[in-house]
Amino acid sequence: MSRQRVAVGAVVLLASSLLTACSDDEDPSSEQTPPPASSATPTVTATIADDAEDDAPDPADPGFDMALSTPREDSVYPDVGDPSVDALHYDLDLAWTPETETLEGLVTIALRSTGDGDRLQLDLGSSLDVDSVTLDGKDVEFEHSGKNLVISSPVRKDQRYLLAVHYAGTPKPTAAPTTRIDFSTSGWHVTEDGETWTMQEPYGAYTWYPVNDQPADKALYDFTITVPSPWVGVANGELAERTESGGLTTTTWHTTEPMSSYLVTVATGDYTMTTNTTDRSGMEISYWVPTDQQDLAQGLYSAAGALEWLEDKLGPFPFDTLGFLLVDNRSGMETQTMITLGITEYTTSTPVLLHEMAHQWYGDEVSPSDWRDMWMNEGMVMYLQGMWTAEQDGFSLDEMMDEWAEFEDDMRRESGPPANYDPAEFGEGNVYYGPALMWHELRKRLGDRVFFEMMREWPEARSNQNSGRDDYLAWIEDQTGKELTSFFDAWLLGETTPPRA
Numbered sequence: 221m222s223r224q225r226v227a228v229g230a231v232v233l234l235a236s237s238l239l240t241a242c243s244d245d246e247d248p249s250s251e252q253t254p255p256p257a258s259s260a261t262p263t264v265t266a267t268i269a270d271d272a273e274d275d276a277p278d279p280a281d282p283g284f285d286m287a288l289s290t291p292r293e294d295s296v297y298p299d300v301g302d303p304s305v306d307a308l309h310y311d312l313d314l315a316w317t318p319e320t321e322t323l324e325g326l327v328t329i330a331l332r333s334t335g336d337g338d339r340l341q342l343d344l345g346s347s348l349d350v351d352s353v354t355l356d357g358k359d360v361e362f363e364h365s366g367k368n369l370v371i372s373s374p375v376r377k378d379q380r381y382l383l384a385v386h387y388a389g390t391p392k393p394t395a396a397p398t399t400r401i402d403f404s405t406s407g408w409h410v411t412e413d414g415e416t417w418t419m420q421e422p423y424g425a426y427t428w429y430p431v432n433d434q435p436a437d438k439a440l441y442d443f444t445i446t447v448p449s450p451w452v453g454v455a456n457g458e459l460a461e462r463t464e465s466g467g468l469t470t471t472t473w474h475t476t477e478p479m480s481s482y483l484v485t486v487a488t489g490d491y492t493m494t495t496n497t498t499d500r501s502g503m504e505i506s507y508w509v510p511t512d513q514q515d516l517a518q519g520l521y522s523a524a525g526a527l528e529w530l531e532d533k534l535g536p537f538p539f540d541t542l543g544f545l546l547v548d549n550r551s552g553m554e555t556q557t558m559i560t561l562g563i564t565e566y567t568t569s570t571p572v573l574l575h576e577m578a579h580q581w582y583g584d585e586v587s588p589s590d591w592r593d594m595w596m597n598e599g600m601v602m603y604l605q606g607m608w609t610a611e612q613d614g615f616s617l618d619e620m621m622d623e624w625a626e627f628e629d630d631m632r633r634e635s636g637p638p639a640n641y642d643p644a645e646f647g648e649g650n651v652y653y654g655p656a657l658m659w660h661e662l663r664k665r666l667g668d669r670v671f672f673e674m675m676r677e678w679p680e681a682r683s684n685q686n687s688g689r690d691d692y693l694a695w696i697e698d699q700t701g702k703e704l705t706s707f708f709d710a711w712l713l714g715e716t717t718p719p720r721a
């Protein structure tokens with residue numbers, strides 16, 4: 221996730237010098253232009269595809285093995301997610317009717333039961349009504365109370381099942397555990413025109429589909445999204461098919477590598493897609509921009525050059541596809557292979573494009589197992605963003621780190637140490653700047669060659685997996701042959717900024 225504003229006054233000057241497009245007083249008129257008649261809310265009712273249940277996958281498919289995970293109860297947000305389920309594949313068949321703001325879903329989940337027992341538990345928002353639940357094709361009893369969907373059935377450890385949930389309703393976003401001003405709710409959001417978008421870090425996917433909504437449980441996804449034409453549904457992965465029939469547009473999206481639920485994105489609306497490619501690797505990038513705001517597309521094309529800069533540092537882009545999706549909010553999110561950006565000057569600026577692309581390695585290819593380790597994502601990405609900005613603007617990186625260090629202490633005091641933050645202060649500056657400074661200090665200790673090798677090799681070492689502090693730090697010690705426990709403890713768990721070299 222990108223971060224624009226910082227907590228203390230001293231930083232505002234710095235932030236605006238780092239992020240040239242940054243402004244605390246954005247002109248709201250530049251963000252929202254009234255939609256022309258063509259994108260007026262369509263009135264056709266959307267329903268899910270009739271044959272949705274016919275092509276159900278086989279949960280024993282060895283192609284799902286890459287999504288085997290070790291689910292856990294989150295230490296920061298234990299009420300969301302449940303370790304009884306290891307989801308392997310979600311088939312999301314969704315129909316959105318803007319006029320009534322109704323979502324109909326048939327979600328088929330190939331899963332592994334992690335234990336012997338008589339129940340499976342998923343998260344699903346209470347504003348959605350569950351019509352039926354089947355397990356391996358047979359109706360099963362379920363209880364949907366609050367956001368917990370509990371399915372009653374005898375299950376065996378490591379046995380795989382196919383769970384299908386049919387539901388409908390108007391999804392309501394949930395309160396996000398943060399004091400940030402660029403977002404306060406999480407999950408499925410509906411605009412005034414009935415268009416929709418999602419952002420859901422650290423949780424909130426459950427506001428629109430049944431899910432084990434905790435990052436340790438990565439899974440593969442396929443999406444089928446039906447909306448009234450000319451609107452279109454956009455999601456992660458590759459656009460496999462787009463058909464129009466009876467006034468409805470159906471798109472199917474396919475992912476080839478597993479992802480955590482907070483990295484899922486779906487948006488519906490009147491979009492036009494354009495592309496450009498990087499010069500050297502020839503990677504094609506797609507840009508999904510509202511049809512009535514196509515002038516914004518041009519500004520996003522700088523992503524190709526920024527991606528080449530990242531590939532020089534981190535190696536080849538870790539996924540098959542990459543796209544950007546503009547939505548009606550104020551934040552930026554590293555949703556896997558399809559980055560979701562709010563429509564503001566800041567969130568469509570090149571530093572933010574670079575930030576969210578860097579997360580595809582740090583956060584997406586390797587993801588934290590537990591929310592206490594969000595610093596694993598934001599620290600390295602912020603450091604890369606700092607390096608890029610220093611290079612672009614002709615700063616010395618050391619100078620920039622000195623400036624960051626000036627306010628880092630206040631952020632720790634305010635929100636807690638980076639790896640032990642206040643659960644009500646999710647995604648504040650403390651998980652960005654302190655860990656970025658830590659990497660800079662480590663670079664000084666290790667030297668550039670060893671540091672950049674480590675930076676490049678880590679995401680690949682845990683490709684498509686999750687990790688946590690112990691695993692990561694042991695790997696670094698192993699790679700570098702250095703004992704670094706007290707160094708990391710001071711930077712990640714200390715109450716004040718450690719001394720810098």
Ligand SMILES: [Zn+2]
Binds near residue numbers: 222223579597598601
């Ligand atoms: Zn971020």
